[in-house]
Amino acid sequence: MKTMSCDFDHTVAILKVIETSKMDCLQIVAKDYSSNLILVLTWDFKLNCEVSCYQIKDSSIYRNATGNHIFKGLKNKMNYFQDKNYFIDLEHNIPIK
Numbered sequence: 001m002k003t004m005s006c007d008f009d010h011t012v013a014i015l016k017v018i019e020t021s022k023m024d025c026l027q028i029v030a031k032d033y034s035s036n037l038i039l040v041l042t043w044d045f046k047l048n049c050e051v052s053c054y055q056i057k058d059s060s061i062y063r064n065a066t067g068n069h070i071f072k073g074l075k076n077k078m079n080y081f082q083d084k085n086y087f088i089d090l091e092h093n094i095p096i097k
Helices: none
Strands: 012-019 025-032 037-044 049-057 080-082 087-089 094-096
Antiparallel strands (some): 012 025, 025 037, 037 049
């Protein structure tokens, strides 16, 4: 079991934890109720640090299916987040058409 040196505010709820193709990295899908944001935090447990954090305004298309919009990446890659018309590479937080 690995530990994580990260504290979330009391307004943030963890919705889902998703594995990645990269060893020792997990993605935590959370909802920040104070700012109405969905967060996808990628955490490296070997280095005990944040790799990336993708934020998007919560809307009805994500509300009932949070976590279902994330797809597995290829070998040694992070996952992808499906937005309306494109995918977001969660390793670099860039859109892909």
